[in-house]
Amino acid sequence: MTNPFPARSSATPKGPPEDGQGAAVVEKEELALEPPKLFQVVMLNDDFTPMEFVVLVLQEHFRHDIESATQIMLKIHHEGRGVCGVYTKDVAATKVELVLAAARQAGHPLQCILETA
Numbered sequence: 001m002t003n004p005f006p007a008r009s010s011a012t013p014k015g016p017p018e019d020g021q022g023a024a025v026v027e028k029e030e031l032a033l034e035p036p037k038l039f040q041v042v043m044l045n046d047d048f049t050p051m052e053f054v055v056l057v058l059q060e061h062f063r064h065d066i067e068s069a070t071q072i073m074l075k076i077h078h079e080g081r082g083v084c085g086v087y088t089k090d091v092a093a094t095k096v097e098l099v100l101a102a103a104r105q106a107g108h109p110l111q112c113i114l115e116t117a
Contacts, residue, residue, distance in 0.1 A: 039092040
């Protein structure tokens, strides 16, 4: 039976000289990466959703403290809309769906939309 693994030779391998001459230098190509586009999650005012529910949603789904949630709720109430947060597209779309599901479950007509930042 023949050996499938030939014995190593003790001779020095031929190749580029050890002094570095003849060695190739490969430069890294710089990739131009752009940051992802950001989207605003915007809540719209209606005449039926309780203010307390809006504050609760802002605290639970957007991690606002009571003061900032109240300020955003008042902006929604007085100006008809308010930005809840700014996120990448996937995160913002998920937040919109969570808010709409919570409003639907509670029986409120609260609307939440996505806009480019």
